[in-house]
Amino acid sequence: MDLNLSGKTALILASSQGLGFAIAEQLVREGANVVISGREEEKLKAKCKQLAAIGKGKAVYQKADIMKPADIKQLVSHAVETFGTIDMLVNNAGGPPAGSFEELTDEEWQASFELNLLSYVRTIRAALPYLKQQGGKILNIASSSIKEPIPGLILSNTFRTGIIGLSKTLASELAPYNILINTIAPGRIGTDRVKHLDQVNADKQGIDIKMVEEQMKAQIPLKRYGTPEEFANVAAFLLSDANSYMTGSALLVDGGMVKAI
Numbered sequence: 001m002d003l004n005l006s007g008k009t010a011l012i013l014a015s016s017q018g019l020g021f022a023i024a025e026q027l028v029r030e031g032a033n034v035v036i037s038g039r040e041e042e043k044l045k046a047k048c049k050q051l052a053a054i055g056k057g058k059a060v061y062q063k064a065d066i067m068k069p070a071d072i073k074q075l076v077s078h079a080v081e082t083f084g085t086i087d088m089l090v091n092n093a094g095g096p097p098a099g100s101f102e103e104l105t106d107e108e109w110q111a112s113f114e115l116n117l118l119s120y121v122r123t124i125r126a127a128l129p130y131l132k133q134q135g136g137k138i139l140n141i142a143s144s145s146i147k148e149p150i151p152g153l154i155l156s157n158t159f160r161t162g163i164i165g166l167s168k169t170l171a172s173e174l175a176p177y178n179i180l181i182n183t184i185a186p187g188r189i190g191t192d193r194v195k196h197l198d199q200v201n202a203d204k205q206g207i208d209i210k211m212v213e214e215q216m217k218a219q220i221p222l223k224r225y226g227t228p229e230e231f232a233n234v235a236a237f238l239l240s241d242a243n244s245y246m247t248g249s250a251l252l253v254d255g256g257m258v259k260a261i
């Protein structure tokens with residue numbers, strides 16, 4: 001199967017580490033050019049060096065806080081000025097804070113709306129003129145909460161399902177431009193975010209984080225967390241020319257964790 005990613009350009013939001021960075025690595029290995037982003041310049045510089053060492057596609061970075069509309073516009077401009085256009089847009093963001101309904105304030109709800117949903121809307125809007133030029137792919141990173149709410153993560157449970165409504169609607173609206181949009185939903189992939197959530201859980205139960213990890217893994221049919229690379233393999237397919245007929249879909253990458261059909 002030829003992914004045909006060589007020479008194509010990907011803009012990846014929130015990609016200085018974790019799932020976003022794993023997708024950048026995978027695309028660069030396939031010869032694509034990538035723009036990575038995040039809020040910390042030094043971290044981005046180091047990650048760009050790591051991508052350059054792969055010796056295939058080119059990598060540049062742009063410091064951008066996706067909570068800020070001006071940063072999003074600048075990020076898109078930087079990608080276009082550097083590589084001429086955008087063929088692939090990967091929407092990603094930091095995770096929302098854990099908490100139950102009665103613990104969360106209006107400010108936390110508003111911040112999560114802006115981080116986990118509105119940032120995707122704004123970036124799609126800014127990148128659309130370029131995606132329309134030649135057609136392309138949009139990939140949204142969400143969560144397994146799109147299928148089954150996660151206890152103690154009501155902000156994720158609420159706003160990730162909004163991504164599905166957005167994506168399904170845009171699949172129809174953007175099909176005439178040959179822009180395919182899909183969502184990829186991680187279950188438990190071993191990143192800092194999952195470590196953080198396991199620690200929150202451990203503190204709540206007053207047990208060691210290792211015990212929480214064991215409890216979690218026991219609920220996953222494959223009995224382990226996924227690796228960022230395994231997640232990025234699925235993303236690379238959805239972003240590639242090999243995917244020519246999937247749009248408006250949501251794919252779980254969860255080792256079988258979600259039991260819902």
Ligand SMILES: NC(=O)c1ccc[n+]([C@@H]2O[C@H](COP(=O)([O-])OP(=O)(O)OC[C@H]3O[C@@H](n4cnc5c(N)ncnc54)[C@H](OP(=O)(O)O)[C@@H]3O)[C@@H](O)[C@H]2O)c1
Pocket residue numbers: 013014015016017018019020037038039040043064065066067092093094095096115141142143144186187188189190191192193194
């Ligand atoms: N890993 C999983 O199994 C899993 C499962 C379900 C859902 N998810 C969701 O998938 C997304 C990615 O997860 P991950 O595991 O890769 O998380 P991660 O390791 O915490 O990485 C988050 C990335 O987002 C960036 N970021 C955070 N806030 C930002 C902002 N305001 N502007 C720009 N960049 C920002 C961070 O960079 P800076 O801090 O340097 O800005 C970092 O690069 C998250 O929304 C997470 O909740 C992950």
